[in-house]
Amino acid sequence: MAKTWQADLLFPELDFFYRQAEQTLGHRFYYPQGIYRPFLSVEEQNVWMGKSSEVTWGPYIEKIDSQSLFPHQVYNPWGGIILNKCGYVDVPKFMKSVSDFLTQTNSIVYEYFSDDLIQHLPDGVCYKDCRAAGIIYCTGTDSIFSKQTSDLPIRKLKGETLTVEMEEDPEMIYNRGVYIVPHQGKQFRVGATYETRNITQEVTIEGRRELDQKLKELIRIPYKIVDQNWGFRPTTPDRRPILGSMPDSKNVIIFNGLGTKGVSLAPYFSAQLCNWLLGEGKIQPEVNIVRFKSLSSKSSVAV
Ligand SMILES: Cc1cc2nc3c(=O)[nH]c(=O)nc-3n(C[C@H](O)[C@H](O)[C@H](O)COP(=O)(O)OP(=O)(O)OC[C@H]3O[C@@H](n4cnc5c(N)ncnc54)[C@H](O)[C@@H]3O)c2cc1C
Structure with missing residues (x-):
C-alpha cells in the first residue's frame, strides 16, 4: 500500500493514452474502476484514516470505511479502502487490436528478428530490404538472446x-x-x-x-x-525501465525493463523515448541507460 513511483505523472498519461487508443482502434480494452482493499488490522485502518486527509493521498482515495463493506463477498472485518484512479487493461484484447491495425496498414511483419541479418551503416541500419535510422529493441527478457542487447541487466x-x-x-x-x-x-x-x-x-x-x-x-x-x-x-536491479542507445552502437535503441508495471509505465516512457529520438526532449536520469556504467565502457553515449 505505497504510492507507486511517479504516479502523479504516469496515471494521467496512461488514462489519456488508453482512451485515445480505444478511439483509434475502435475497440474497448481500458476499464477504469475502483479497487477495494480490505484492511488487515485496526492499526492499518487508523493509518489510512489519517492519510486520507493528506494532499498527496486525497485524489487516490474514494472512501475509507471501518465497517465491513462487502461482507457477503469479502473477508474484511476491519473494513477497507476504495481506491480511485484504478482499473485494468484487457492486454490480450489491446494487443490484438494494435496487431490488426498494423496488419491493415501493412506496417508489421510477424517473424523472428535475427541479429545476423542487420547491417550497421554510418547513418543507420539495414535489415533485409528495410533501411532505418535505428532499431528499437523492445524484447523483454529475450534481450539475452541478442548479441546487441545481451549485456543489459534484465x-x-x-x-x-x-x-x-x-x-x-x-x-x-x-x-x-x-x-x-x-x-x-x-x-x-x-x-x-x-x-x-x-x-x-x-x-x-x-x-x-x-x-x-x-x-x-x-x-x-x-x-x-x-x-x-x-x-x-x-x-532491472533498480526496478526502473531502461531507455536510450546502447553505448557501443548509437543506432541500437533500448526500451526495456518495464518489470511488473508495463501497463502503466509504457504510455509515459514510450512518449519520452519518442520525444528524445525526435530531438525534442531528454531521457530522465532514473531510466536512462547511461546509469549502467558497465555498459558505457566502449564509447560515448547520446543523452
Ligand atoms: C503474471 C504476470 C502478471 C503481470 N501483471 C501486471 C500488471 O498487473 N500490471 C502491469 O502493468 N504489468 C504486469 N505484468 C508485467 C507486464 O507483463 C510487463 O511489464 C510487460 O509485458 C513488459 O512488456 P515488454 O513489451 O517490454 O516485454 P514483453 O511483454 O516480454 O514482450 C517482448 C516481446 O518481444 C518478443 N521478441 C523478443 N525477441 C524477439 C525477436 N528476436 N524477434 C521477434 N520477437 C521477439 C517476445 O516474443 C515478446 O513478445 C505482469 C507480468 C506477468 C508475467
Missing part, C-alpha cells in the same frame, strides 16, 4: 496467474495479496506470484497453491480453478 521475474469461474460477479476489483479482475463471462483472472529462483517455463503446483490460498483468504464467493498461466517480467 532479470526474469516469473509470475503465475489462475483463471477462475465464480458463482457470482465480484462487485469491485478486490485486491489484497492477490487481485481479481474480469476475464470473460463468469471467468476472472487471479494473480500474481513473484518468483525469482524457480523460473522454469511452466506453471507449477506451488504457484497454484499460493494463489488459491490467498484467494480463499480474500473472498467468500465459491469458485472453480479452470486455467493457470505463467510469464516472465523483465526487471
Whole structure:
C-alpha cells in the first residue's frame, strides 16, 4: 500500500493514452474502476484514516470505511479502502487490436528478428530490404538472446496467474495479496506470484497453491480453478525501465525493463523515448541507460 513511483505523472498519461487508443482502434480494452482493499488490522485502518486527509493521498482515495463493506463477498472485518484512479487493461484484447491495425496498414511483419541479418551503416541500419535510422529493441527478457542487447541487466521475474469461474460477479476489483479482475463471462483472472529462483517455463503446483490460498483468504464467493498461466517480467536491479542507445552502437535503441508495471509505465516512457529520438526532449536520469556504467565502457553515449 505505497504510492507507486511517479504516479502523479504516469496515471494521467496512461488514462489519456488508453482512451485515445480505444478511439483509434475502435475497440474497448481500458476499464477504469475502483479497487477495494480490505484492511488487515485496526492499526492499518487508523493509518489510512489519517492519510486520507493528506494532499498527496486525497485524489487516490474514494472512501475509507471501518465497517465491513462487502461482507457477503469479502473477508474484511476491519473494513477497507476504495481506491480511485484504478482499473485494468484487457492486454490480450489491446494487443490484438494494435496487431490488426498494423496488419491493415501493412506496417508489421510477424517473424523472428535475427541479429545476423542487420547491417550497421554510418547513418543507420539495414535489415533485409528495410533501411532505418535505428532499431528499437523492445524484447523483454529475450534481450539475452541478442548479441546487441545481451549485456543489459534484465532479470526474469516469473509470475503465475489462475483463471477462475465464480458463482457470482465480484462487485469491485478486490485486491489484497492477490487481485481479481474480469476475464470473460463468469471467468476472472487471479494473480500474481513473484518468483525469482524457480523460473522454469511452466506453471507449477506451488504457484497454484499460493494463489488459491490467498484467494480463499480474500473472498467468500465459491469458485472453480479452470486455467493457470505463467510469464516472465523483465526487471532491472533498480526496478526502473531502461531507455536510450546502447553505448557501443548509437543506432541500437533500448526500451526495456518495464518489470511488473508495463501497463502503466509504457504510455509515459514510450512518449519520452519518442520525444528524445525526435530531438525534442531528454531521457530522465532514473531510466536512462547511461546509469549502467558497465555498459558505457566502449564509447560515448547520446543523452
Ligand atoms: C503474471 C504476470 C502478471 C503481470 N501483471 C501486471 C500488471 O498487473 N500490471 C502491469 O502493468 N504489468 C504486469 N505484468 C508485467 C507486464 O507483463 C510487463 O511489464 C510487460 O509485458 C513488459 O512488456 P515488454 O513489451 O517490454 O516485454 P514483453 O511483454 O516480454 O514482450 C517482448 C516481446 O518481444 C518478443 N521478441 C523478443 N525477441 C524477439 C525477436 N528476436 N524477434 C521477434 N520477437 C521477439 C517476445 O516474443 C515478446 O513478445 C505482469 C507480468 C506477468 C508475467
